[in-house]
Amino acid sequence: MNTVNEITELLDQKPAVWTADPGKAPCLIGTRCKRCRHFHFPPINRCTQCLSIELENVPFGRSGTLYSYSVIQISSLGFKAPYAVGYIDLDEGVRLLAPIVEWQDAGLSSGKKMELVVGKVKQDADGNDVEGYMYRPQKNDGKN
Numbered sequence: 001m002n003t004v005n006e007i008t009e010l011l012d013q014k015p016a017v018w019t020a021d022p023g024k025a026p027c028l029i030g031t032r033c034k035r036c037r038h039f040h041f042p043p044i045n046r047c048t049q050c051l052s053i054e055l056e057n058v059p060f061g062r063s064g065t066l067y068s069y070s071v072i073q074i075s076s077l078g079f080k081a082p083y084a085v086g087y088i089d090l091d092e093g094v095r096l097l098a099p100i101v102e103w104q105d106a107g108l109s110s111g112k113k114m115e116l117v118v119g120k121v122k123q124d125a126d127g128n129d130v131e132g133y134m135y136r137p138q139k140n141d142g143k144n
């Protein structure tokens with residue numbers, strides 16, 4: 001076993017983490033281990049649970065549950081204040097950190113149902129739009 005290569009392979013992430021095919025709702029692309037069925041996001045080349053390299057790319061569902069969040073009151077790094085970020089628990093069992101948008105009317109609270117949005121996340125230093133994935137409170141959440 002070549003330890004350097006093993007670690008490099010472990011950290012080598014696949015480039016496409018979300019897709020927005022025309023006519024289709026955008027979704028995150030993760031990996032699922034064919035051996036132990038564990039999900040990963042972003043996609044990886046080796047299962048973190050059983051170390052198998054038998055992984056497949058799979059589309060994730062568009063919804064999740066807000067685990068925790070923070071509203072930032074100072075603009076920084078292309079984000080205009082106030083803006084929110086939070087940890088979203090996906091139905092696949094993956095917890096990810098993402099910007100939160102369209103939260104002012106619905107408010108935020110742990111346990112709130114969230115849905116995926118793909119679009120402009122911020123502007124880079126040159127004023128160019130940077131696209132990516134975000135979450136917003138689900139419109140039909142009974143808690144609204």
Ligand SMILES: [Zn+2]
Binds near residue numbers: 038047051
């Ligand atoms: Zn596995």
